């Protein structure tokens with residue numbers, strides 16, 4: 604029998620959710636870097652325009668740099684948000700089309716597009732980013748090749764325009780390819796993490812939830828119940844005289860009995876219930892939305908089904924289980940107290956002669 608409840612305060616994390624959070628943080632961080640980079644370049648271009656005597660260009664670029672600074676401060680003040688990449692993308696796009704149309708300083712406006720490619724793919728991933736870049740490439744082609752496009756004051760010669768479109772397309776394709784392979788690796792990592800998580804929460808012999816998973820489920824039930832002021836019942840069942848079974852028929856047979864009992868418990872509980880292997884020959888059943896009386900009734904049914912297993916073997920082997928039942932009260936008891944109560948009742952069932960349920 605196992606009665607140690609000292610690891611009930613373990614912090615349970617969802618590694619997949621963590622991976623998603625890291626990805627979101629990465630995008631937000633990339634957004635912040637892009638804002639700093641854009642601000643530096645725009646500021647530098649504004650200074651060049653000022654020294655070249657182009658006051659209008661300098662004022663506009665300084666204005667944009669201040670706008671970007673404002674966005675950077677806002678993003679940092681408001682904190683991480685899913686909207687950050689959208690805000691940054693919009694700013695970059697507005698700046699790009701302004702520079703494309705005006706030519707920027709010394710006709711270098713188009714160069715900004717080089718920054719746009721990794722930026723967009725970083726911000727929106729290879730699918731969303733490539734789609735956005737295809738749109739931007741199409742719009743740029745229209746601006747560059749539509750005769751007398753309204754608002755286009757910059758002068759780019761034809762060969763330069765064509766080369767630009769080719770470079771923009773190639774850069775987009777290459778960056779998307781690189782990001783897609785990064786994405787594949789990340790997917791593989793997520794799958795492996797999920798597999799590891801499944802293995803870490805499952806008992807290898809019986810396929811039931813293990814003790815760690817049972818604690819996680821109890822934490823979750825407690826959290827949910829505090830919210831809904833609902834109740835749940837917990838059963839602790841311990842096979843009777845299991846040492847004798849092992850000693851008489853061997854460890855391999857004992858393992859088979861454990862598997863059969865696990866199957867019996869699983870087959871006679873609801874999908875929402877959690878059946879876990881709590882220790883060696885000890886099982887825990889968690890029953891959401893169930894009171895002490897309901898828990899007692901189910902424990903009696905399970906006890907009966909486990910006893911019926913005895914006839915399954917040839918020759919028959921006496922198998923039985925003793926249950927302790929307790930009810931979780933979200934207002935007061937923590938699951939540590941609850942487990943101790945169910946455990947104490949299970950011991951009383953043993954003391955009372957085994958193969959019985961104690962629920963009070």
Ligand SMILES: Nc1nc2c(ncn2[C@@H]2O[C@H](COP(=O)(O)OP(=O)(O)OP(=O)(O)O)[C@@H](O)[C@H]2O)c(=O)[nH]1
Nearest residue numbers: 604841842843844845846847849854857858883884
């Ligand atoms: N075959 C097998 N035996 C196990 C496993 N885990 C624990 N056991 C055995 O379960 C037995 C438990 O023995 P005890 O704690 O003395 O309890 P018991 O014999 O069931 O007696 P009561 O609980 O008082 O009815 C020990 O012999 C353990 O070796 C397992 O995975 N496989």
